[in-house]
Amino acid sequence: MTDITNSDNHFSGANKYILDSELASIVNISMALEMPLLLKGEPGTGKTMLAYAISESLGMPLIVLNVKSSMKLIEALYQYDTLTRLNDSRFGDSTRDVSNIEEYIKMGKIGQAFCADKRTVLLIDEIDKADTDFQDDMLDVLDQMQFDIIETDKVISAKQRPVIIITSNAKKDLSDPFLGRCNFHHIAFPDPKMMRKVIGVHFPDIDKKLAQGAIDAFFGMRNIEGIEKKPATRELINWIRALDADSDFHAKDIVKGKIPYLGVLFKKSPDYQRAKDAVSRRRLF
Amino acid sequence: MFIRFFYKLKEVGIPVTPTSFLTLQKALQKGLILSLDEFYTSARAILVKSERYFDLYDQVFAFYFEGIPLPENDGFEVDEIAKAMLDEWLKNPRELANALGVDESELKNLTPEELIEYFKKRLKDQDGQHHGGHKWIGTGGTSPVGHSGYHPGGMRVGGESRNKSAVKVANERRYKDYSTTGPLTEANMAEALKRLRNMTPVGPKDQINIDDTIKATMRNGGEIELLFDRSLRDRLKVMLVIDNGGWSMDPYISMVQTLFDYARSQFKEIKTYFFHNTIYDYVWEDSARYRKPVKVDDFIKADPDTRFIIIGDASMAPYELMAQDGTIHISERSGKPSIERLQFIQDTFPNSVWLNPVSERMWGYTHTIAAISQIFPMYELSLDGLEKAVETLMAKN
Numbered sequence: 001m002t003d004i005t006n007s008d009n010h011f012s013g014a015n016k017y018i019l020d021s022e023l024a025s026i027v028n029i030s031m032a033l034e035m036p037l038l039l040k041g042e043p044g045t046g047k048t049m050l051a052y053a054i055s056e057s058l059g060m061p062l063i064v065l066n067v068k069s070s071m072k073l074i075e076a077l078y079q080y081d082t083l084t085r086l087n088d089s090r091f092g093d094s095t096r097d098v099s100n101i102e103e104y105i106k107m108g109k110i111g112q113a114f115c116a117d118k119r120t121v122l123l124i125d126e127i128d129k130a131d132t133d134f135q136d137d138m139l140d141v142l143d144q145m146q147f148d149i150i151e152t153d154k155v156i157s158a159k160q161r162p163v164i165i166i167t168s169n170a171k172k173d174l175s176d177p178f179l180g181r182c183n184f185h186h187i188a189f190p191d192p193k194m195m196r197k198v199i200g201v202h203f204p205d206i207d208k209k210l211a212q213g214a215i216d217a218f219f220g221m222r223n224i225e226g227i228e229k230k231p232a233t234r235e236l237i238n239w240i241r242a243l244d245a246d247s248d249f250h251a252k253d254i255v256k257g258k259i260p261y262l263g264v265l266f267k268k269s270p271d272y273q274r275a276k277d278a279v280s281r282r283r284l285f
Numbered sequence: 286m287f288i289r290f291f292y293k294l295k296e297v298g299i300p301v302t303p304t305s306f307l308t309l310q311k312a313l314q315k316g317l318i319l320s321l322d323e324f325y326t327s328a329r330a331i332l333v334k335s336e337r338y339f340d341l342y343d344q345v346f347a348f349y350f351e352g353i354p355l356p357e358n359d360g361f362e363v364d365e366i367a368k369a370m371l372d373e374w375l376k377n378p379r380e381l382a383n384a385l386g387v388d389e390s391e392l393k394n395l396t397p398e399e400l401i402e403y404f405k406k407r408l409k410d411q412d413g414q415h416h417g418g419h420k421w422i423g424t425g426g427t428s429p430v431g432h433s434g435y436h437p438g439g440m441r442v443g444g445e446s447r448n449k450s451a452v453k454v455a456n457e458r459r460y461k462d463y464s465t466t467g468p469l470t471e472a473n474m475a476e477a478l479k480r481l482r483n484m485t486p487v488g489p490k491d492q493i494n495i496d497d498t499i500k501a502t503m504r505n506g507g508e509i510e511l512l513f514d515r516s517l518r519d520r521l522k523v524m525l526v527i528d529n530g531g532w533s534m535d536p537y538i539s540m541v542q543t544l545f546d547y548a549r550s551q552f553k554e555i556k557t558y559f560f561h562n563t564i565y566d567y568v569w570e571d572s573a574r575y576r577k578p579v580k581v582d583d584f585i586k587a588d589p590d591t592r593f594i595i596i597g598d599a600s601m602a603p604y605e606l607m608a609q610d611g612t613i614h615i616s617e618r619s620g621k622p623s624i625e626r627l628q629f630i631q632d633t634f635p636n637s638v639w640l641n642p643v644s645e646r647m648w649g650y651t652h653t654i655a656a657i658s659q660i661f662p663m664y665e666l667s668l669d670g671l672e673k674a675v676e677t678l679m680a681k682n
Binding site: 083 | 300302304305308311312315317318322323326327329330331333334335336339508509511
C-alpha cells in the first residue's frame with residue numbers, strides 16, 4: 001500500500017473492496033489528471049465494484065450509466081419530455097409552466113453528473129455494448145465537459161468534473177480516439193493470496209480451513225480444461241456462502257475432494273458436466 | 286523527460302501517441318508521480334492502452350531503468366511471426382521444414398519453446414528483405430510463411446501494414462480455441478434456433494400511430510393518449526444455398542433446412558437453392574439439381590439486402606474452383622471459374638456467410654477452404670459458429 005490517506009480526494013480502498021496499490025495509484029493519477037479511467041479485465045475482477053468503492057470511500061455520490069446496445073448518446077445526456085408538456089398544455093392543471101421548455105428537460109445520467117453541486121463518481125458500465133459512434137461521441141462530451149440542449153439552445157457545462165470510470169468486457173480493443181482520451185488499466189484475475197483477502201473481507205468470521213479449502217478447490221476448478229465460462233469471484237463468494245450455510249458440510253470434506261453445489265460455480269450445462277466429471281474422476285485439488 | 290523511453294516503446298511496437306506522452310509530462314509536472322513505482326504504473330496507464338502490450342512494456346521498462354537488456358530485441362512482430370511459424374509447423378511439419386530447407390526430424394526433437402527460438406534465429410539470419418524466393422520469409426515466394434505469395438494454404442504473417450497486422454493475427458489466434466463445440470446435431474437444434482432469433486431487425490417503439498392515437502383519445506373523452514408503434518423495419522430475406530452433392534454433406538442438409546424452416550415465420554422469405562461442390566453458372570431450386578435451374582447472374586436482380594447463407598464443406602479439387610472450365614458437368618461450362626462466381630455473389634450480397642460443417646481445426650488442410658474463406662466470412666456449422674455468423678449477417682454495413 002502506498003501512504004495515501006483517505007481524507008482529501010485520495011483513494012485507498014473501501015469496506016468491502018480490496019485494492020492493490022497499483023490500481024490505487026492509477027485511480028489517483030486519473031483523478032488528478034481529470035481523465036476517464038478505462039478498466040478492462042475478466043468478469044468478476046471487480047471492475048464495477050471499484051466505482052462503488054471510490055464513491056464510498058471519498059464520500060462522492062455515485063451515478064451509474066448502464067450502457068445498452070440500443071442506447072443513443074442523447075439519452076445519456078438529457079431527455080425532452082414532450083408527452084408531459086403536451087398533456088400539461090391540454091389540461092393546464094400542473095404546477096409547471098408550459099411555455100417554459102426547461103421545465104420539461106430531464107437530465108440523463110451524464111447530465112446529472114454534470115449538474116451535481118458536489119463532485120460525483122460517474123460509472124459508465126460495459127461501454128463495449130454500444131456501437132463505436134456512441135463511444136466516440138460520448139468521449140467528446142466527456143472531454144469538453146459540456147453539451148448542448150438543442151431545444152433550449154443552452155450549454156450545460158460540468159460544475160465539477162466528475163470522476164469517470166469506464167468498464168469494458170470486450171476482448172477487442174476500443175477505437176483509437178477513444179483510447180487516446182482515457183487512461184487504461186487491465187485488472188488481472190486475483191491470485192490465491194489476493195483471493196484470501198477478498199474472502200476475508202466478505203466473510204470476516206468464516207472457518208479458516210473452509211475458506212482455504214474452498215479457495216484451493218476454486219482455483220483447481222478454474223483450471224479444468226475446456227471450461228467455457230470460468231467461475232469468477234462472484235461465484236466463489238456465493239459458493240462459500242452455500243457451503244457455510246450447509247450445516248452438514250465440514251471443512252475437512254473439501255480436502256477429501258467432496259465438492260458439492262457445483263451449480264453455483266458453473267452455470268453452463270456443458271461446463272457443469274465437465275466439472276462434475278473432473279471432480280468425480282480425480283477427487284483431488 | 287523520458288523521451289528516449291517513449292521512443293523505445295514506440296520502437297518495440299507499442300502504439301504510443303504523442304498526446305498521451307504529453308499527458309504523462311503533465312502528470313510529472315504536477316508532481317503526481319514521486320517514485321519509480323508510481324512512474325511505472327502511471328506511465329503504463331497513460332501510455333499503454335491494451336493489456337496485450339503490458340508484457341512488452343515491462344521489458345522496455347526493465348531495459349530503460351534497470352539496464353536489463355531487451356530479450357533479443359526482436360520486437361513484437363518477430364515474436365508473432367515465430368508463433369505463426371510454430372502454428373504452421375504443428376499443422377504441417379514437412380512443408381515448413383522443406384520451406385526452411387532443414388530436415389523435418391531435426392526440428393521434431395525440439396520443444397515448442399526451442400522451436401520458437403529456432404524460428405526467431407532463422408528470421409534474424411535473414412539479411413534484409415527477401416522477395417520471390419522459395420525458402421525464406423519474404424513476400425511473393427512459395428514459402429508457407431510470409432505473405433502475398435502463392436501458397437493459399439499458408440498464412441499471412443504481416444507485411445506492409447506492419448505491427449498492426451501481427452497484433453491482429455495474434456489476437457485472432459488467441460481466441461481461436463473459444464469455439465470448441467462440435468458440429469450441429471438434432472439435439473442442439475433448439476439452441477441453434479435461439480441463435481437465429483437475433484436475425485430480426487426491430488426498431489424501437491418510437492413512431493406515433495396517429496389513427497390509434499386519435500381513436501384512443503376519443504375514447505378517453507378528449508384526454509390525449511399517445512400510442513406508439515415499432516418503427517418499420519422490414520423483415521429479412523434469406524437465401525439458403527446448400528451443397529447437396531456428395532455424402533459428406535448428407536447429415537447436415539435436412540437439419541439445416543429444418544432449422545430454417547422452423548425460423549421461417551421470422552423472415553420475410555426464405556429461398557433455398559442447391560449446388561454441388563461449388564457454384565458455377567446455375568444453382569437449382571430442386572434438390573435433384575435438374576428441373577429448376579436458376580441463373581447465378583439473375584441474383585443481381587434480388588434485393589442486395591438479402592442475407593446469403595451458403596452451407597457446404599468447401600472441399601474439392603483446386604481446379605474445380607480455380608479453372609475456367611472447372612465443373613464436372615459439361616453442360617455448365619461457361620468459361621468463368623467458380624471462384625469468380627463466388628466473388629460475384631459476395632459483391633452482390635454484402636451480407637453473406639459460409640457455414641462449414643468441417644471442424645475449424647481441419648480447415649488449414651484444405652486448399653479450397655482457405656481460398657473460399659478469403660471471399661466469404663466462413664464459420665463452423667456449430668452453435669458458436671452459427672452465433673458468429675448471425676452476428677456477421679446482422680452487422681451494419
